[in-house]
Amino acid sequence: MAERAGARARTGAGRSLPKSHRTRERILDAAARVLGSKGYAGTRLQDVAAEAGLQAPAIYYYFGSRDELIAEVMYVGAHRVRGHVIDVLAALPVETDAMGRILAAVEAHLRYELLISDYTTASVRNAGQVPESVRERAAAEEAAYSHMWRDLFEQAQAAGELRSDLDLNLTRFLIIGAMNWAAEWWDPKHRTLDDLVASTQALVLNGVGRH
């Protein structure tokens, strides 16, 4: 789960992150986990602190309030998936066709959401529950991410790689929804992530692709 920095060398010299920064990151990771499992109203600073290995008041040294901490988790979650998917797309061979790019994005989204980051789960599960004021910063990120997916689908459509009778917006939301919801039921003990990725890609390819 977390991109927890892991204990860095105590030995001085090569230290790239000051201690305060690492503690802040640990609190953020802990908050993402609690937020993802307990929800917005259920997220207690005491639980976050326990997960991070310190006492609740220490959180106030790094964040102004509970809502500020939660807003940061939501923002970071949305920001990092988007960054990850964009990196993966950028690394594809230039000759990759539009459908190939969609399938790569599907894989990148699923792997990041389910394997790497608690933030995305937290963000996605609580989007509908947190007050407007707390969502604001994350909302811009989410809009940008949604925009990226729309571009992918529109490029595929322009290239004639999609069925022509499709409602692109509805279909896109359905597919993203299927992936987001996977966080609710996917259990690594029952199914490998590779299998889930393959099934999702198959559903997308057959469901929207021209053949």
Place this chain on the structure above:
Amino acid sequence: MAERAGARARTGAGRSLPKSHRTRERILDAAARVLGSKGYAGTRLQDVAAEAGLQAPAIYYYFGSRDELIAEVMYVGAHRVRGHVIDVLAALPVETDAMGRILAAVEAHLRYELLISDYTTASVRNAGQVPESVRERAAAEEAAYSHMWRDLFEQAQAAGELRSDLDLNLTRFLIIGAMNWAAEWWDPKHRTLDDLVASTQALVLNGVGRH
């Protein structure tokens, strides 16, 4: 907890529902709405009471505790979708093929979830957040519902109406997930429910159907 007797109509004869029963139902409806929008920990009895048009302590006449009320909402939510889908399937012409039954179930699920019932949204959104003890009763209903979908897919597979290379379990969860998630983004002001139903059915038909 459910059928606490309650006082019956004083006026005798023609009344089909005693007043106490109707008030209980109103509280339950209100709780479903609040639970769906605020989440488990965010559901305050005061808000539920306000939605139902009475004061918070009145709730205790019908329910033993906050958790008992919420557990009832979760149970009723799961119970009613399942009942609705089963009714729709039972009303289909006997000659309907297996894929036709799946598409009918997709339509029934979406219409019930998005148009008729706040319960399903509440149940679906909070499945991961409420404590085990509160989920217990609803869990059996959800298992039965999941079982019903598995039957539908297995019958389609046995009839040779599905692609042969499919992981049936994963695909089923992906499709149910896409539908459940629709409650998070579908906005009747932008898209008609008919359009959503059609797009979902198309995704299923092309995504898993043979040819």
Place this chain on the structure above:
DNA sequence: GTCTATACTCGGATAGAC
């Protein structure tokens, strides 16, 4: 049956020691 008043608990936030 539904209300007002209130006891009790819990969690966010601040003060101030170290």
Place this chain on the structure above:
DNA sequence: GTCTATCCGAGTATAGAC
């Protein structure tokens, strides 16, 4: 930077009037 101690508002639940 992180702790202990504490204040305070919010929310569940109960008592008891009507």
